[in-house]
Amino acid sequence: MRHVIIGAGPAGVTAAETLRGADPAGSVTLIEGEGEIPYARMAIPYLLAGKIQETGLRIRPREDHYARLGIDVVHGRVRAVDPAASSVTLEDGRILAYDRLLVATGSRPSLQRIPGIDLPGVHTCWTLADARDLLRKAPPGTRVVQMGAGFVGCIIMQGLVSLRVDLTILVRSGRMVSRMMNPASSAMIRSWCESRGVKIRVETLPESISQEDGHLGVHLPGGEVLPADLYLCLVGVKPAVGFLEGTGVEVGSGIRVDARMATSVPGIFAAGDVAESVDVVTGERSVNAIQPNAVEQGRIAALGMAGRQAASRGTLPFNVLDTLGLKSSSFGAWQGLPGGDSVEVSDPERYRYLKLEFLGDRLVGANAVGRTDHLGALRGLIEGKVRLGPWKERLRRNPALLMEAYLACALKA
Amino acid sequence: MQKSLKMDPNKCTGCLQCEMACAYEHHHTFTISRSRIKVFGFEDEGRKVPYTCTQCDEAWCLHACPVEAIVLDPATGAKKVLEDLCVGCKVCTIACPFGTVNYVAATGKVQKCDLCDGGEPACAGACPTGAITYVDADWTGLDRMRRWAGRTDNNPAAV
Amino acid sequence: MTWTRKILRVNLTAGTCQAEPLNLEWARQYLGQRGLATKYLVEETDPKVLPLAEGNKLIFATGPLTGTSASTGGRYAVVTKGPLTGAIACSNSGGYFGAEMKFAGYDMIIFEGRSEKPVYLLLENDEARLLDAAHLWGRTCWETEELIKHAHQDPQLRVASIGRAGENGVLFAGIVNDLHRAAGRSGVGAVMGSKNLKAVAIRGTRTDAYAPADPEGFFKAVAAAKAVLAGNGVTGQGLPAYGTQVLMNVINEVGALPTRNHKEIQFEGAHAISGEAMKQPRDSDGKPNLVTNNACFGCTIACGRISKMDKGHFAVKDKPQYHGASGGVEYEAAWALGAACGVSDLEALTYANFLCNEDGFDPITLGTTIGAAMELYELGLIKKEEVGFGLEWGSAEALVKLAEMTAQGVGFGKVIGLGSRVLCTSYGRPDLSMSVKGQEFPAYDGRGLQGMALEYATSNRGACHVRGYMVSPEVLGIPLKMDPGATEGKAPMLKAFQDLTAVVDSAGICLFTTFAWGGPDIQSMIQPALGGDWSLERLMLLGERVWNLERAYNLAAGLTGKDDTLPPRLLNEPAKTGPMKGKVAELGKMLPEYYQVRGWTPDGVPTPETVARLGL
DSSP states (O other), X not given: OEEEXXXXXXXXXXXXXXXXXXXXXXXXXXXXXXXXXXBOGGGHHHHHTTSSOGGGGBSSSOTTHHHHHTEEEEEOOEEEEETTTXXXXXXXSOEEEOSEEEEOOOEEEOOOOSTTTTSTTEEOOOSHHHHHHHHHHOOTTOEEEEEOOSHHHHHHHHHHHHTTOXXXXXXXXXXXXXXXXXXXXXXXXXXXXXXTTOEEEOSOOOSEEEEETTEEEEEOTTSOEEEESEXXXXXXXXXXOGGGTTSOOOBSSSEEOOTTOBOSSTTEEEOGGGEEEEBTTTOOEEEOOOHHHHHHHHHHHHHHHTTOOOOOOOBOOEEEEEETTEEEEEEESTTOXXXXXEEEEEEGGGTEEEEEEEETTEEXXXXXXXXXXXXXXXXXXXXXXXXXXXXXXXHHHOGGGHHHXXXXXXXXX | OOEEEEEOGGGOOOOOHHHHHHHHHHHSOOOGGGOSSEEEEETTTTEEEEEOOOOOTTOHHHHHOTTOOEEEOTTTOOEEXXXXXXXXXXXXXXXXXXXXXXXXXXXXXXXXXXXXXXXXXHHHHXXXXXSEEEXXXXXXXXXXXXXXXXXXXXOTTOO | OOOOOEEEEEETTTTEEEEEEOOHHHHHHHOSHHHHHHHHHHHHSOTTSOTTSTTOOEEEEEOTTTTSSSTTTTOEEEEEEOTTTSSEEEXXXXXXXXXXXXXXXXXXXXXXXXXXXXXXXXXXXXXXXXEEOTTTTTOOHHHHHHHHHHHTTOTTOEEEEOOHXXXXXXXXXXXXXXXXXXXXXXXHHHHHHHTTEEEEEEEOOOSSSOOOSSHHHHHHHHHHHHHHHHHSIIIIIIHHHHGGGGHHHHHHHHTOOOBTTTTBSOOTTTGGGSHHHHHSBOTTTSOBSEEEEXXXXXXXXXXXXXXXXXXXXXXXXXXXXXXSOEEOOOHHHHHHHTGGGTOXXXXXXXHHHHHHHHHTBOHHHHHHHHHHHHHHHHTTSSOHHHHSSOOOTTOHHHHHHHHHHHHHTOTTHHHHTXXXXXXXXXXXXXXXXXXXXXXXXXXXXXXXXXXXXXHHHHOBTBSOSTTSOTXXXXXXXXXXXXXXXXOTTXXXXXHHHHHHHHHHHHHTOOGGGGGTOOHHHHHHHHHHHHOSOOOHHHHHHHHHHHHHHHHHHHHHHTOOGGGSOOOHHHHHSOOOXXXXXXXXXXXXXXXXXXXXXXXXXXXXXXXXXXXXXHTO
């Protein structure tokens, strides 16, 4: 059996490794699109911050890891997939035949459609190459205007602050990380960042970018022009599915997959940030872009490709963020569910916040700021759909007792 | 046969000698906030519950790591954090459904129980009441936890 | 060395918190905790200061072994001038609070002045802040701890607080930490209340604040000492199983269990309120009073009692908040709330003890003061109308109501809250206050245990059992058996106990270890912990120095040798029953010898030679 995997992020690498075990006789080809040794995109901020070298980004530290496992790493970008011919065509014209195909291409950054977006001083920061570029072009004191303060925007911000650039962040919506944190905790994050010297302007969307004498001008509605050396466009990402056009692979907010990670086209699977799967809490379909989900889906997809029985019982959105030292996290339905109730405790002065969302006597979601101990128990309680019984009332009185609640309810300790 | 930590709340008095032993073993400090084993108090019941990683087979933390900084120690079965590789992204801390991987702000890395790299773990050695013992894995009362872990993986609707 | 070498000075008048280096020279002379805090108090305050005045200071102090793996190394002391006695007050407590102070990087916190408004101290490593406590004022210790943990979203915060008793000026108010551990005696909580300081909340995560000088030697000594505790019948078996309550039946049989305000010396209800009884299933609900034993920080003995009340008991049947597990009665509390009042209802004692923990006041003084009130009632001096109900001997209802009224600071509870000396004096019978220097006796009768009579008379903080526990030689035969009825040899033995106890306290460990540990065991840990030369001789001299410093403070405060006495009842009324029948406390035979072995004048003043020898 010939297994071809497009994308060498966590989902693709995990799938390749899993296939080596599940189908030892088959061939495994991993298509890597950036000319790099497979690396973890999410570690880029630590590279920017100087905490690690490029080798520290590798998904598997050993350079010969793939060769040792008999995984054939092909560098190249995919132009098209032909389900009828069971083949993949790369941009350089190479054609790879497959029996089973996994699409694990993750996401691509979105770009604003405004005048000047193609100017040389305008960047994004998504790939390792982008990061190298940024490190070269942003010495201390560089005036950087960053558009976007979602999750990616925030982790890149962390790196930029380490580079000691003069940073201004523009936020289209009223708040930072609006897809991860609720308004109260988001406000806390903003206040923290501002107190550490980051200029943040909410409800601000530039109309155009100009260039004069090598310097940029970021034109805001109302006529204000922000001077900048670099404009960093981090307005979000979208699943990288362009090459699937015409294949019949059904795409919603991501590639639609079933519990086995199979797409609507036989023989083609998808996993990771590119896939749209079922949220274990809400039952709704969504893209859950986080490493553990990518790994889990990569594993399940690979088992399916090898003809084994494996199924996902849904995915739980959760994430953790570090904004200039302030840690925040979100779990499940942090916005709450209809008919549910919640408890919130907030200490803005000390940047500590916790909100728990319940449905009946089960925890369905949470947002936390300034807290890092035993956070995983929130996943355990939510994903395990653990009945809290009398502990719900105790948590309502003191939400910080979540670990105690977990021990008492999930483990019956 | 590999061994694992057996924690028996019924024997725990809450003296925290285990926490001190762990903190000292790994960080040369008595400050128990550095301990990887924690004793939780249930005041209303008068119960103290020692708790740490059970080195679950699912190894959520290991799989959650983007840079393979958590590895299996084949000798002990422990899932160990390689501090040199850990970038401090904290994804493992939210991925472990048992809440037993924690971020340490002072080091910028995560930490979890590593079974003290072989021999008797310091916590078990320090426990004065036998509430924490290091025993053959089959003998431990961890099945419930394992079952629960399995439930998360395969059948979340069942309770 | 296991000092953090840093103290925090909190000026409540100015609202400032300032860290400063520990005076290491004093630390080498006074070790820590009790001894060192006393040194600071002596140096920094006027001994004549009124205890509840702004000029008094309140010192929370750890010892060098606090926050280490030395067994029981979790203790802290609160040192101040006591409002119950006008003498030095030093109450120590276990739980987790003391170790947390060390983790945060402090040997000591000195509170001075008085805050205009109620405040609490939030201390997280280098960050110390006084925060508004208006919303906590009027709350119990239990509510305060929960509210503070809730407000800061941190269940790991360790909180020491006063309840309503401390706010209301109950002269025997204590400071409660970790829900049911307390710096309980001598009214240190009243001083805290007078300063408008509601609570101290600490979270310590520093890893570099202190360490043993010789880690290898320290851990070896600690392990050996733990083995001694585990192998000893008292610390390895008796205390974990029964707590200090293991003593109730023993002391009753010896004939030294003061009963009904010391009118008698044996209690017919002793068994019903004993450690054994706590483990028996109740007739009412088939469950035992005792749920489990608990340990304080680092303690490998675990004598703490955790009890659950009978939900149908009259005291709590409409109060579900008391139906959960909480701190059960220790021996002293069971005796004071029980035998001293003639009450043999274990559940009522447990409830009164819960209230003492909940609102922060000393169950020993509470029980003995209620016992005194019952005698005044028997004599017709206290009238039913004043109280609102009868104070018959043995009335569990009266005990429960008075405990509630004292906690709340209402009605006759306000009178009880001033202790037995004020109570008995105000009814014209000061002789009926079973106290020394204004502090009430604990649970051993000086007529039955002559050495304890001498200990009570000479204790620097008023009647007290934990300054020189002569019960050890007189009843338990530790380190050697002494005849409890004899006076010979008691003075030098008491001096040795008092000095060693001062070392134990100052080190930051628990006195109960000395059921098993002798001086060499303790020295074996202190030496590698601190480094340098810490011989047993040096330590015993240090203990003597601490004792004499406390004495000197009391003398400067206005006390004299005349205060080293006992109530006339113990000196004149012979024991009525038991092995000690016919005995009185023969203080006159022992006190002069005691002064002599202490190197004091016949008036009880340290001689210039003694002062010089101790380097005071």
